[in-house]
Amino acid sequence: MGKPNITFRLYAITGENYHPGRSMVSVMEQAIRGGADIIQLRAKDTSKRELLAQAYALRELTRRYDVPLLINDHIDVALAAEADGVHLGQEDLPLAEARRILGEDRIIGISTHNIAQALEAQAGGADYIGVGPVYPTGTKPGRQAVTTDYVREAAAQVRIPFVAIGGITLDNVDAVLEAGATRICAVSAIVGSDQPAETARAFKQRIRAYNAHGASASSLKQVLINGRQEWTDAVTIAGLVEQYGLGAKRIVVELNGVILAREAWLHTSVDEGAKLELVHFVGGG
Ligand SMILES: Cc1ncc(COP(=O)(O)OP(=O)(O)O)c(N)n1
Ligand SMILES: Cc1nc(C(=O)O)sc1CCOP(=O)(O)O
Ligand SMILES: [Mg+2]
16 A cells, blocks of 8 residues: 655644534535645544544545545544544554554654654654644643744754644744744634635645745746646746656646647746646556
């Protein structure tokens, strides 16, 4: 099977209380369409039966969009629903036990609230860690904020992917990115938004702007890649293929409906609104 790709940037977590009258699947679909590239099912007051039903529904959705699905807290539900992994906190099942049950092919994320916990999770083989709560948040009331100081520490010392979480909104995300986060996670700001896709898109744009090392937001272009809206600062098709880690792979690039010869990638610009299909051939032959 092999571990799913976890090169995520925007992590959206479910929070049904934040969108009364709208279905979880439709809200999460909008988040994905806006650019959320990993999803977590988190429902603290739901029966296990109901959680499993939700996991099946999100499993179908995330497979359709080729986005990893993680289950908060419940390893058994993750296994039953064939999710890509779990997220565990400091009071959940320990990482070593979880790894023994889940094996190497599933993702395990661990919440951390200080650098000692972060380094312990890293040494224990976590695939990523959560760093938070950066700001006070109604989603986890009563938890003391770790502030952007801990984000700065994590950026300096942690060598596995870390995602900043907790009270992050479009109004404060720049400070979190400035502190060194390259991945952002949100519940209320995305699923509580009237327009989850637009909000996710705006988060993704800010993340990409900071990740592009010196690229200003104005150098970003919005393009459609395999049916998904993405932001890129790539100048050429060759650069864009590299950005997606596909440079060495056997792929075909279709640009605005026309197949582009590999020799032309270096000389073809990526323009705002470009429609791309990146088709990756798997297997030998
Ligand atoms: C990405 C991410 N980070 C942190 C958490 C919090 O996990 P935990 O501390 O176990 O708290 P609960 O979510 O279980 O209330 C998370 N779920 N996801
Ligand atoms: C679930 C969770 N875990 C946190 C941690 O720091 O471990 S903060 C948090 C809540 C995130 O929700 P919102 O984006 O609505 O603040
Ligand atoms: Mg937990």
